[in-house]
Each structure stands twice: as structure tokens, then as C-alpha cells.
Amino acid sequence: MKIDGTAYRTIWPAQDGWAVEIIDQTRMPHDFAVARLTNLEEAAHAIRAMLVRGAPLIGATAAYGVALAMRADPSDAALEAAHARLLATRPTAVNLRWALERMRARLAPLPPAARVEAAYAEAAVVCDEDVAINRAIGEHGAALIREAARHKAPGEPVNVLTHCNAGWLATVDWGTALAPVYVAFEEGIRLHVWVDETRPRNQGASLTAWELNRHGVPHTVVVDNTGGHLMQHGMVDLCIVGTDRTTATGDVCNKIGTYLKALAAHDNGVPFYVALPSPTIDWGMADGVREIPIEERDAREVTELTGITADGRIETIRVTPAGSPAVNYGFDVTPARLVTGLVTERGVCPASREGLLGLFPEQGAAP
Numbered sequence: 206m207k208i209d210g211t212a213y214r215t216i217w218p219a220q221d222g223w224a225v226e227i228i229d230q231t232r233m234p235h236d237f238a239v240a241r242l243t244n245l246e247e248a249a250h251a252i253r254a255m256l257v258r259g260a261p262l263i264g265a266t267a268a269y270g271v272a273l274a275m276r277a278d279p280s281d282a283a284l285e286a287a288h289a290r291l292l293a294t295r296p297t298a299v300n301l302r303w304a305l306e307r308m309r310a311r312l313a314p315l316p317p318a319a320r321v322e323a324a325y326a327e328a329a330v331v332c333d334e335d336v337a338i339n340r341a342i343g344e345h346g347a348a349l350i351r352e353a354a355r356h357k358a359p360g361e362p363v364n365v366l367t368h369c370n371a372g373w374l375a376t377v378d379w380g381t382a383l384a385p386v387y388v389a390f391e392e393g394i395r396l397h398v399w400v401d402e403t404r405p406r407n408q409g410a411s412l413t414a415w416e417l418n419r420h421g422v423p424h425t426v427v428v429d430n431t432g433g434h435l436m437q438h439g440m441v442d443l444c445i446v447g448t449d450r451t452t453a454t455g456d457v458c459n460k461i462g463t464y465l466k467a468l469a470a471h472d473n474g475v476p477f478y479v480a481l482p483s484p485t486i487d488w489g490m491a492d493g494v495r496e497i498p499i500e501e502r503d504a505r506e507v508t509e510l511t512g513i514t515a516d517g518r519i520e521t522i523r524v525t526p527a528g529s530p531a532v533n534y535g536f537d538v539t540p541a542r543l544v545t546g547l548v549t550e551r552g553v554c555p556a557s558r559e560g561l562l563g564l565f566p567e568q569g570a571a572p
């Protein structure tokens with residue numbers, strides 16, 4: 206995406222050819238700062254502390270984390286240690302495991318001396334593939350927005366509701382849920398996006414709003430509990446969200462609060478679509494509610510709020526009484542029955558095993 210005339214991805218090799226640069230998303234929307242990753246520990250920290258976040262970008266960063274680890278020590282033991290260290294950073298997005306397994310499968314058979322070059326090359330391919338996949342998701346998803354536009358009165362925008370940030374900041378480029386929005390917007394379709402703020406970390410209010418704003422896409426930020434009201438009053442034509450892990454049966458795990466939006470959409474007859482690249486499908490899982498590990502983060506993300514003061518200082522304040530306990534589940538699972546369709550790089554399918562296998566028949570042997 207272009208920022209002030211410069212095309213950015215969210216992760217790229219530094220000019221020196223070995224370090225890796227990222228956009229530090231913990232500083233947004235107040236500051237657009239680039240951070241430099243020079244070793245395995247910095248890559249692991251960037252994922253854990255959410256300098257980078259979003260399932261596809263977590264996977265891409267892990268791939269480069271392995272490359273940085275190989276540069277320090279290309280031995281078998283170091284490869285295994287890097288895999289374990291990075292896998293432990295965040296539990297829910299399956300793209301992390303997918304990227305690490307891909308790196309290990311590529312590097313383990315090579316002699317250690319050949320691993321550094323191969324690791325950087327493979328990480329670059331992971332990133333390039335993510336961009337191509339997301340662009341394809343954008344094309345398939347834009348058809349849904351185009352169809353919704355046919356039912357609108359002349360001049361009326363298609364209203365899309367999204368949750369969290371599944372835009373280009375969550376991927377290497379384009380995004381998943383927002384890719385259809387960008388493609389439709391470039392086509393000239395009139396649209397407007399309702400942006401859920403997405404407490405506690407506010408990825409909607411800080412990141413989705415920032416990127417839509419930069420791109421000139423009309424949007425409005427709403428507090429998380431507004432979606433049901435909007436849908437009851439015909440103010441949402443379709444919902445599109447991303448996902449951190451989708452089971453082989455079409456259950457969808459995404460940022461906490463997604464399930465409530467799907468329930469409200471179901472009750473009001475609003476189509477609820479989930480956009481996902483195939484590395485987000487966990488072909489070995491069938492029951493999302495019981496099987497997907499849900500990240501629990503620091504309760505201070507709930508008890509505190511961070512923002513910018515009028516004179517430009519970033520400050521954190523407490524919003525709960527001292528002594529009130531809080532809990533911070535990062536994700537929830539939306540059962541497949543509440544999902545209208547899955548938007549993948551190969552097309553749109555029903556949220557079911559049959560639907561997914563129709564698009565990915567090569568996975569037919571999976572449990």
C-alpha cells in the first residue's frame with residue numbers, strides 16, 4: 206500500500222540485505238515508525254508484543270525469524286530451537302505453525318552451510334505468496350460487494366461491517382477482509398465501512414481506521430457493541446471479517462467479539478463472510494470451540510487504555526477500580542452454521558468440510 210507516495214509492505218529485508226524491517230504497529234495510529242529486527246529474539250519479541258500482528262503477518266515474521274536464527278547458527282539444533290521459540294510466541298493464529306513447518310521442511314534437508322541463503326529466499330517467497338493470495342481474495346470478495354451494490358438505491362453506498370484489523374497491516378499487503386473493500390473501492394463502487402473499535406487493543410479504531418483513512422475509503426468507527434443496533438436498522442449490507450484459524454469444518458476463530466457479530470448478523474439476515482488465505486485453514490481440526498487454543502493476554506490490556514494527549518504525549522491510564530480483576534481472552538470461535546461463506550484465494554465456498562474440499566480437493570485425505 207502507498208503511504209505518502211511510497212509503496213510499503215508490512216515486512217521487508219533491510220537495505221543491508223540481512224536485517225528485517227517492519228512497521229511497529231504498537232505505535233499506530235499516532236506514529237508511523239519502522240523497527241529493525243536483527244536476531245531471533247527480536248523477531249519473537251515483535252510477534253509476542255504485537256509490533257506485528259494479524260495471522261498472515263505473524264507467519265511471515267516467523268519465517269524471517271528463522272532466517273535471522275540461521276544467520277547466527279545454521280545447525281540442526283539452532284533450527285529446532287528457533288522453531289520452538291517462535292512457535293511459543295502466540296498460540297491461536299495457525300499461520301505461525303504453517304510458516305515454521307514450511308521453513309523447517311525447506312531447510313532441514315540442506316547442509317548447514319546452505320541454510321542461510323535458502324532461509325531468506327524461502328521467507329521472501331512466503332511474503333510474495335501472501336501478497337498474491339490476498340489480491341485474489343480481494344477479487345473474489347469484491348464480487349460480493351458488487352452484488353450488494355446492485356440492490357442499493359442509486360448513490361447509496363454498500364455498508365460493510367468489519368471487526369479488528371484484517372487489512373494490509375495484518376498481512377504482507379492488501380489484507381484479507383479489507384482486500385475486497387480495496388478492490389471494490391478501486392473499481393469505483395460506492396461503499397462505506399463500519400469499523401468496530403475492537404477492545405481491548407483497539408485494532409479497529411487504531412489500525413483499520415488508519416489504513417482506510419490513508420486509502421480514502423469512507424468509514425466510521427463504532428464501539429464494539431454497536432453492530433447489533435446497526436444491523437437491526439438495515440445499516441449493514443454485509444459483514445466481512447478475517448480469521449486466525451479456520452477448522453476443516455468451517456468453524457472460524459477470530460478476534461474476541463466476532464462471534465457476537467455473527468449472531469447479530471444471523472438474527473437480522475445480514476450475510477456474514479470470512480476472508481482467509483489457505484494457510485489459515487487447520488485441516489487437522491474439526492471442532493473449533495473445543496479444539497482451537499484461545500490466547501489469554503495480560504489483563505492490563507483490559508484495565509488500561511492508551512491514547513495520545515492534546516500535546517502529543519502517548520499515555521496509558523487505568524479505567525477500572527484498583528483491585529477489580531479482569532480477564533483478557535483474545536479470540537472467540539464462530540461456528541460454521543453462522544458463516545454465510547468463506548472467501549479464499551480460490552473462490553467463495555460454504556463454511557463446511559464439503560465447501561472447503563470443493564476448493565482444496567488436494568486436502569481430501571486430511572482427517
Ligand code: MRU
Nearest residue numbers: 258259260371375381447448460
Ligand atoms: O491479535 P491480533 O491483532 O493479531 O488479531 C488479528 C485478527 O484477529 C485478525 O482478524 C486475523 O488475524 C486475520 S488477519 C488477516
